[in-house]
Amino acid sequence: MKVHDLPTPSLLVDVHAFDRNVATMAKRWPELRLRPHVKAFKSTALATRLAEAGHRAFCCATVREVMGMAAAGLGDDLLLANESLDLGRLTSIVENGVARITVAVDSPETIAAAASAHVPEVLIDVNVGLPRGGCAPSDAGRLADQARSRGLTVRGVMGYEGHLMREPGDTKADLVQRSMALLLAAAESVGGEVVSGGGTGTWDTNTWITELQAGSYCLMDTEYTDHAPDFEHALFVNTTVISLTPGKWGVLDAGLKAFGMDHGDPRVLDVGDCWFVSDEHITFGLAEGSTVAVGERVRVIPAHVDPTVSQHERLHLVDDDEVLEVWDVDLRGW
Amino acid sequence: MKVHDLPTPSLLVDVHAFDRNVATMAKRWPELRLRPHVKAFKSTALATRLAEAGHRAFCCATVREVMGMAAAGLGDDLLLANESLDLGRLTSIVENGVARITVAVDSPETIAAAASAHVPEVLIDVNVGLPRGGCAPSDAGRLADQARSRGLTVRGVMGYEGHLMREPGDTKADLVQRSMALLLAAAESVGGEVVSGGGTGTWDTNTWITELQAGSYCLMDTEYTDHAPDFEHALFVNTTVISLTPGKWGVLDAGLKAFGMDHGDPRVLDVGDCWFVSDEHITFGLAEGSTVAVGERVRVIPAHVDPTVSQHERLHLVDDDEVLEVWDVDLRGW
Numbered sequence: 001m002k003v004h005d006l007p008t009p010s011l012l013v014d015v016h017a018f019d020r021n022v023a024t025m026a027k028r029w030p031e032l033r034l035r036p037h038v039k040a041f042k043s044t045a046l047a048t049r050l051a052e053a054g055h056r057a058f059c060c061a062t063v064r065e066v067m068g069m070a071a072a073g074l075g076d077d078l079l080l081a082n083e084s085l086d087l088g089r090l091t092s093i094v095e096n097g098v099a100r101i102t103v104a105v106d107s108p109e110t111i112a113a114a115a116s117a118h119v120p121e122v123l124i125d126v127n128v129g130l131p132r133g134g135c136a137p138s139d140a141g142r143l144a145d146q147a148r149s150r151g152l153t154v155r156g157v158m159g160y161e162g163h164l165m166r167e168p169g170d171t172k173a174d175l176v177q178r179s180m181a182l183l184l185a186a187a188e189s190v191g192g193e194v195v196s197g198g199g200t201g202t203w204d205t206n207t208w209i210t211e212l213q214a215g216s217y218c219l220m221d222t223e224y225t226d227h228a229p230d231f232e233h234a235l236f237v238n239t240t241v242i243s244l245t246p247g248k249w250g251v252l253d254a255g256l257k258a259f260g261m262d263h264g265d266p267r268v269l270d271v272g273d274c275w276f277v278s279d280e281h282i283t284f285g286l287a288e289g290s291t292v293a294v295g296e297r298v299r300v301i302p303a304h305v306d307p308t309v310s311q312h313e314r315l316h317l318v319d320d321d322e323v324l325e326v327w328d329v330d331l332r333g334w
Numbered sequence: 335m336k337v338h339d340l341p342t343p344s345l346l347v348d349v350h351a352f353d354r355n356v357a358t359m360a361k362r363w364p365e366l367r368l369r370p371h372v373k374a375f376k377s378t379a380l381a382t383r384l385a386e387a388g389h390r391a392f393c394c395a396t397v398r399e400v401m402g403m404a405a406a407g408l409g410d411d412l413l414l415a416n417e418s419l420d421l422g423r424l425t426s427i428v429e430n431g432v433a434r435i436t437v438a439v440d441s442p443e444t445i446a447a448a449a450s451a452h453v454p455e456v457l458i459d460v461n462v463g464l465p466r467g468g469c470a471p472s473d474a475g476r477l478a479d480q481a482r483s484r485g486l487t488v489r490g491v492m493g494y495e496g497h498l499m500r501e502p503g504d505t506k507a508d509l510v511q512r513s514m515a516l517l518l519a520a521a522e523s524v525g526g527e528v529v530s531g532g533g534t535g536t537w538d539t540n541t542w543i544t545e546l547q548a549g550s551y552c553l554m555d556t557e558y559t560d561h562a563p564d565f566e567h568a569l570f571v572n573t574t575v576i577s578l579t580p581g582k583w584g585v586l587d588a589g590l591k592a593f594g595m596d597h598g599d600p601r602v603l604d605v606g607d608c609w610f611v612s613d614e615h616i617t618f619g620l621a622e623g624s625t626v627a628v629g630e631r632v633r634v635i636p637a638h639v640d641p642t643v644s645q646h647e648r649l650h651l652v653d654d655d656e657v658l659e660v661w662d663v664d665l666r667g668w
Contacts, residue, residue: 007420009668039613061614082614083576084587085629086341106577109628131609132617133577133585162612242417243440243467251467253418256641257666261596262611275465277596278496279373279640280395280416283466294443295419306613307590311645313667332591333647334343 001323003316004297008240009254011312012299013046013219013327015319017234021218022053024230028203029212035059035079035196038331040215040306043315044072045327050218059213063089066101068331075099079196081158081213083110083125083133087117094118102155105147106135115150122152123194126186128159128179137182141189156194159183160213165201166227173205180208201227221305223263235308236299237266238316239282244294249275252282252298259300260307267301335657337650338631342574343588345646346633347380347553347661349653351568355552356387358564362537363546369393369413369530372665374549374640377649378406379661384552393530393547397423400435402665409433413530415492415547417444417459417467421451428452436489439481440469449484456486457528460520462493462513471516475523490528493517494547499535500561507539514542535561555639557597570633571600571642572650573616578628583609586616586632593634594641601635 003012025034031054038047039061047058047069057077060066063086066078070093080087080103093099095118104125105111114122124144127134135143144154161179164172180197187195198206200216201224216224219235237258243251250271255278259266265274265282272287282300286292302308309315310332317325337346359368365388372381373395381392381403391411394400397420400412404427414421414437427433429452438459439445448456458478461468469477478488495513498506514531521529532540534550535558550558553569571592577585584605589612593600599608599616606621616634620626636642643649644666651659 007668082587083585085574085576107628110576127579131579131583132612132615136579240419242419242444245461245465245470249465251417253416256594256596256638257644258668260590261594261641262590278466281466294441304590307595310591334341 003238003318003321003323006238006316006323008238008297009258010238011309011315012236012238013315013317014234014236015317015324017232018218018317021220021231021234022050025203025214025217026053026055030054032057033211035211035213037061037081037213037215038065038069041218041309041315042329042331043327044068044074044330045325046218046315047074048072057211059215062334063087064334065331066090067093070099078102079123080104081196083107085109085113087113087119090119091117094120104133104158105143106133108146111143111147111150111152114152120153121155122147123155123158123196124186124190126157126159126183128161128182128197130160130163132162134159137186140186144190154190154192156192156196157183157187157190158196159186160197160199161202161206162199165199172202176202176205177208180206184208200224200231203228204230216305219305219309221263221308222267222301222303233301235305236301237308239298239300241292241294241296241298244292247286249283249285250292252284252300253280254282254300255280257311258308259302260304260311262307263303266303268298271298337572337652337655337657340572340650340657342572342631343592344572345643345649346570346572347649347651348568348570349651349658351566352552352651355554355565355568356384359537359548359551360387360389364388366391367545369545369547370552371395371415371547371549372399372403375553375643375649376663376665377661378402378408378664379659380552380649381408382406391545393549396668397421398668399665400424401427404433412436413457414438415530417441419443419447421447421453424453425451428454438467438492439477440467442480445477445481445484445486448486454487455489456481457489457492457530458520458524460491460493460517462495462516462531464494464497466496468493471520474520478524488524488526490526490530491517491521491524492530493520494531494533495536495540496533499533506536510536510539511542514540518542534558534565537562538564550639553639553643555597555642556601556635556637567635569639569642570635573632573634575626575628575630575632578626581620583617583619584626586618586634587614588616588634589614591645592642593636594638594645596641597637600637602632605632
């Protein structure tokens with residue numbers, strides 16, 4: 001199959017950029033030191049490729065991601081790195097030995113949910129500065145005791161310094177160190193082996209954790225380019241020019257339903273600047289001297305990888321115009 | 335089934351608000367004078383309800399929407415109100431008499447695509463001020479002749495005054511009139527019976543068209559509230575509080591993958607203000623005196639209906655805590 005035969009919009013993954021991204025990360029965080037975050041790509045086929053590169057422990061953000069990874073035989077060590085009160089769907093997976101599952105907890109309620117669903121292992125999720133999930137560092141030890149009293153095994157702690165991903169390089173290291181000091185102090189009071197944290201934006205800054213949680217690095221987007229310049233754009237939305245107003249603007253057949261928009265407009269390659277995005281369209285200003293024609297294919301780079309991929313049914317691994325593999329985005333939904 | 339038994343995040347449609355919205359619109363634009371736009375809800379089950387209310391002609395934005403509507407027996411009169419070079423998928427539907435299909439064209443290339451796919455009827459899409467698809471009004475007659483010379487039936491014109499949806503009330507009517515004057519002039523040179531246009535934001539302003547294209551009015555969102563105040567919020571994302579930092583913030587289990595974000599953050603009802611949205615979370619500031627607890631359900635109103643619905647697998651029609659019907663969002667993708 002050729003790329004130019006695919007319907008549009010469709011997602012393309014450049015095999016060379018993808019493989020280089022995987023290799024760059026694996027060199028710094030080999031094998032189980034990396035816990036790839038499937039939320040970024042939601043595909044067991046892509047995850048299988050990472051497992052083949054030695055990363056057989058994964059992070060998930062939703063119960064469905066955990067279930068899908070387990071069903072695909074990728075259940076060596078699955079961490080639901082998120083609070084959930086709806087863990088009952090995991091009970092049979094755990095009890096049938098299909099997967100090893102660990103969940104993040106940060107409250108008596110989430111501990112109770114893990115215990116009553118018979119999910120046997122937990123990490124204490126610690127707030128390290130981002131106002132989101134995670135207990136106060138000073139509460140971590142008490143929650144660990146509470147979890148143990150409910151029969152749960154506490155493997156350690158996790159903490160996500162998401163508020164520091166976009167810090168400039170010269171202050172990032174210092175801020176990450178201070179954030180991770182909170183996590184290490186909590187780890188001491190909690191016990192266990194695991195100190196899990198980080199992301200693509202701190203992959204080369206965070207030297208305090210035992211394992212890195214990162215997903216965006218595989219495919220990348222325009223937002224992360226400045227914050228993790230060692231990784232390349234591997235993800236493109238394949239579009240068709242469906243309308244032209246000569247000398248002024250053109251229209252592509254991909255819009256709000258094909259892109260995560262929270263980080264702003266996607267980048268229209270070569271042909272011009274993105275003016276605005278509608279439900280099923282990008283209107284772009286024609287670059288001077290542009291020779292783009294109706295029917296032509298244009299590759300567009302998303303601004304945010306995770307909510308872009310989750311809107312598509314499949315990823316196409318491509319080498320120039322050749323489609324090498326089709327990967328279902330099979331972990332969508334909840 | 336009860337709403338509190340549904341997993342979260344999940345989409346809820348308030349049956350009373352929905353029915354009132356449908357009735358309000360049908361009073362002004364009865365039966366075939368309204369051409370509901372399925373892009374806003376992407377569900378043949380919801381479309382069936384509109385057909386039962388007398389609206390049996392529909393607008394689609396994608397080829398897949400047309401195919402799904404035809405397969406569901408809703409093919410009396412389907413307009414693909416968008417340019418496409420990929421119409422071959424519609425040939426068998428047309429040739430087997432499964433549906434009456436009309437497509438928008440604005441160029442020699444899109445006319446050729448319709449002709450070679452044996453799609454028999456077209457509207458000339460005219461630019462009426464929004465820089466997107468549509469030919470210059472002065473080109474409309476020439477394109478209509480070209481379409482006829484290819485054996486196509488030209489039913490008339492369409493033009494979308496999308497740039498005026500958010501104009502304040504006192505200037506909107508005048509601007510819409512000027513925009514529609516362009517469409518009416520084009521209609522004269524094109525011929526045919528149909529002058530199709532408009533949207534939820536101009537439903538009570540646009541008196542020049544023969545049929546209104548509107549979809550958002552059924553479910554609504556925070557963005558349209560100011561521009562179409564006769565319609566009510568009928569769409570909510572059902573979420574669970576998964577984490578709390580007492581006196582400060584709470585976290586809901588719905589994020590960028592559950593909301594269209596191009597019109598900004600969703601509105602968190604009652605419990606507080608939305609601080610920010612992550613892939614699978616909303617962090618909200620706790621309202622003073624809030625008694626919200628971990629595990630509690632919270633209904634959130636999206637900022638933009640179309641790209642919110644398209645991220646979900648189903649809509650749940652609800653009456654208070656009772657789930658009356660489950661509607662698949664079966665027209666997603668392309």
